[in-house]
Amino acid sequence: MSYKTDLSTLETLAARLPFSIDESHRVNEAFVAYMCHDRIEDKRLVDLWTYCYVRRYFLIKFIREARYQASELDQIVEKAYRKVEHARPGIIHHDRYAQWVSVVCRNMYVNFVARRRALVTLPPEEIPELAPEERDADVNAAALHTSLIHAIESLPPFLRSTARMRFVENLSNEEIARIIGKRSGTVRAYVHKICKRFREDRQLCAWADRVYRR
Amino acid sequence: MRPPRAYSFLFRTIERALERVSDLFNLRPSLLDESLSETLAQSRRYIDPDSDLALMPLRASIHDDQTRDKDVLKTAEDRFRQRLERDPVRLEAWFSAHAHRFELESKTDVVAHFEVVTGHSIRDFDVGRFEDHPTHRNHIGRTHSPDRGPLRRSRESSLVLATVMAACLLILGSYESDPLRELSGMAASSESILFGSLGERTRGHTDMDMAYRRAEVLQALDHINEARTSILGFHTGYDPSLLQAAAVHLERALAVGPPHGIIPSDLVRLHQEVRRLLE
Incomplete structure (x- = not known):
């Protein structure tokens, strides 16, 4: 087995993005601009992000499953990218492009696993089963966390620490009340206000409607 | 016609009682739909x-x-x-x-x-090619935010009211800063006390040292909150006996050593401030 000493890796490409792969709201903005104005710069940016996301998506899945080959990785990345490129003019919600790409990748991965299962004869206990309830949390965890933090930062200052303690640290209302020195009823009111704003947050709703809607 | 003041007080009392009963029997309707709830739960995983x-x-x-x-x-x-x-x-x-x-x-x-x-x-x-692109992080104001027209108007009204009230209170009395309140909040939110190595699903099975330190800090915070006295937020004072109890709990928390020997600096400062007030 040979190893390349001068690696051209995913970082080489992702370094050229003006934002992180996990900042879904930024690529959604870029896609909205591309669909509205059809500028070449916007298309290049969207294509670059799409390739990086798709590659990272399947890289994560392949790291988890040791039985998949590197050649299969290149093939499925290409197939997924072309599917996204072909189907995206028909997207209705342009501001949910990142979440739509995530769903396309997931469907392709499900088909890939099913096809592979049919081709390769394995004992039943070795056949990898997809946990449908995971909904790609292993791939999108950083992006989801980024969306949550941005949603918290867009709250009024007096709600932010409560939102952090409740929705990031998962503390109870009573614990939060003791920490901030207020009554439980006040914390409940704060949480109520926070939830109301989260229901209006575009990126959280994009994830909820696109990826987690049952 | 507005109800008499006694009725408003009665309504508030009944409302609070209902809230407590709702919490006790988990009767309160969910504030978030299922998909948004799951999204938030997954957002914590990282x-x-x-x-x-x-x-x-x-x-x-x-x-x-x-x-x-x-x-x-x-x-x-x-x-x-x-x-x-x-x-x-x-x-x-x-x-x-x-x-x-x-x-x-x-x-x-x-x-x-x-x-x-x-x-x-x-x-x-080329690296830097998208420096001028609107989605670049350096372009402030491009982060996502929901459309909040009516909320912005009510926020402006609240800001004006708050400014007027603050000016009146400043004229009426003197304002003293309360460093103990600030330090309490900082120490309490320090990750190594509250979360650190404790997982969401393992919070019921914590390491004994971490749970002990956490309990001691929360006890200290309770005493500090109870000890605090003020007039409309000004002329803050503290009950010495309750502060002394808080100091004892803080010293116990600080005594927790390695392997959980990460002493949050906020906790140390809080203890020092409490001791300074007791002198």
């Missing part, structure tokens, strides 16, 4: 220690340079690194994931594959 092993492939696929939004993910990344340094199981999983990634990528020129698949040339994406 910072949840219980998810470390499941998310190791994700962490192995993200190089430091890619985490450009360092401020947003900094807390999660810092905590993860601390756990990695302390836990050989996590460290082994980390190296294993990286090794597997290296093996997968060693046979591919990713840039060449990108050019073939997308039809773009890498020369079109």
Whole structure:
């Protein structure tokens, strides 16, 4: 087995993005601009992000499953990218492009696993089963966390620490009340206000409607 | 016609009682629909220690340079690194994931594959090419935010009212800062006290030392909150006996040593401030 000493890796490409792969709201903005104005710069940016996301998506899945080959990785990345490129003019919600790409990748991965299962004869206990309830949390965890933090930062200052303690640290209302020195009823009111704003947050709703809607 | 003041007080009392009963029997309707609830639950996983092993492939696929939004993910990344340094199981999983990634990528020129698949040339994406693009992080104000027209108007009205009230209170009395309140909040939110290595699903099975320190700090905070006296937020004072009790609890919390010997600086300062007020 040979190893390349001068690696051209995913970082080489992702370094050229003006934002992180996990900042879904930024690529959604870029896609909205591309669909509205059809500028070449916007298309290049969207294509670059799409390739990086798709590659990272399947890289994560392949790291988890040791039985998949590197050649299969290149093939499925290409197939997924072309599917996204072909189907995206028909997207209705342009501001949910990142979440739509995530769903396309997931469907392709499900088909890939099913096809592979049919081709390769394995004992039943070795056949990898997809946990449908995971909904790609292993791939999108950083992006989801980024969306949550941005949603918290867009709250009024007096709600932010409560939102952090409740929705990031998962503390109870009573614990939060003791920490901030207020009554439980006040914390409940704060949480109520926070939830109301989260229901209006575009990126959280994009994830909820696109990826987690049952 | 507005109800008499006594009726308003009665309504508030009944409302509070109903809230307590609702909480007791979990009768309160959900504030979030199922999909948004699940989204928020999944959003916590990146910072949840219980998810470390499941998310190791994700962490192995993200190089430091890619985490450009360092401020947003900094807390999660810092905590993860601390756990990695302390836990050989996590460290082994980390190296294993990286090794597997290296093996997968060693046979591919990713840039060449990108050019073939997308039809773009890498020369079109020179580093810094998108510096002026509106989605660049340097362009402030491009972050997402929901449309809040009516809320903005009510916020402006509240701001005006608050400004007028603050001016009146400043004229009527003198304002003294309360460093103990600020330090209490900072110490209490310090991750190594409250969350640190405790996972979301393991909070019921905590390490004895961490649980002990956490309990002592929360007791101290209770005493500090009870000790505080003020007039409309001014001329803050403290009950010495309750402050003394708080100091004792803080000293017990500080006495918790290695392997959980990360002493939050905020906790130390809080203890020093309490002792200073008692002198």
